Amino acid sequence: MSERCRVLICESHRKDGLLIVNFLQAKGFEVRLEENGKDGWEAFTSKPYDFCLLGVDLEEINGIELAEKIREKDGSIPIFFLSSKGEEEEILAGFNAGGDDYIVKPFFAEVLYAKMQAVLRRAKGKTETKASVYSLGRFILDTRKQILSLDGKVSKLTAREFALLLLFVSSEEMVLDRSMALKKIWGEDNISNTRTMDVYIAKLRKILQQDPSIELISIHGRGYQIVVNS
Structure with missing residues (x-):
């Protein structure tokens, strides 16, 4: 090192x-x-x-x-x-x-x-990736600082909260494939890691509920999707 x-x-x-x-x-x-x-x-x-x-x-x-x-x-x-x-x-x-x-x-x-x-x-x-900023409803996700802000109020994210949210905003139509996310973030798709990811999804859902226009929904047999209602 x-x-x-x-x-x-x-x-x-x-x-x-x-x-x-x-x-x-x-x-x-x-x-x-x-x-x-x-x-x-x-x-x-x-x-x-x-x-x-x-x-x-x-x-x-x-x-x-x-x-x-x-x-x-x-x-x-x-x-x-x-x-x-x-x-x-x-x-x-x-x-x-x-x-x-x-x-x-x-x-x-x-x-x-x-x-x-x-x-x-x-x-x-x-830290090595070029800084990117994503808009998510009224939220702004700053990938360099690893923070999520809403109307100037900052929510700091843990490493895995950030990794999950980045997968959402980087994907087409903000759909997260459960198996892909488990393998990419936790290394393996198994029951134990699935339960752990469910905890993180619940935490993200609670954070995103601060903007009433955002829903984090489950897609049966596939995973999750973030929907921004106009």
């Missing part, structure tokens, strides 16, 4: 945290490990990072709350949750807090690395 990717890891289980630190350092990342949410937040605000890996069961500030604080400060930094708990309610809470992925322990380190690389490639492609 010409410029090392800076990763902040907040993991209450020190042994697990050190294993991830050693693995990512061997891959060329610059890594900092904190063991509670308060120290994690102080670390995040002390210097810039490119990626966050957060445990859920952190002390003082839990992982969900920490992600929300990070999202308020930086709307685009990738955030992955790492947890031994895989209940649907907790996974949904992670995505609703601004997480880009939720990885259940135990997991293969190489799979974590591959997922991180996929998100970083998309982020790099976004």
Whole structure:
């Protein structure tokens, strides 16, 4: 790497945290490990990072709350949750807090690395692509800043929210093919990723509802479409 990717890891289980630190350092990342949410937040605000890996069961500030604080400060930094708990309610809470992925322990380190690389490639492609601005009803999507604005009010998007919305506005008639989106953004079309994408679609639908002329509808057997009513 010409410029090392800076990763902040907040993991209450020190042994697990050190294993991830050693693995990512061997891959060329610059890594900092904190063991509670308060120290994690102080670390995040002390210097810039490119990626966050957060445990859920952190002390003082839990992982969900920490992600929300990070999202308020930086709307685009990738955030992955790492947890031994895989209940649907907790996974949904992670995505609703601004997480880009939720990885259940135990997991293969190489799979974590591959997922991180996929998100970083998309982020790099976004910054290297010529700036484009799309109109969507009263919304303006700025692909360089990765923000969506409505009448001057800005909504920062997570990496995957941005990737999904960009697929919509880049496609003919703003139709999103479900299988294509799953493979392009999550790497594989399977039940787990389908449920995850449904969470992101619901979040986008909620954001877009701020403009009453916009509908995000489901197309049976195909995917989704954004419709702008005149």
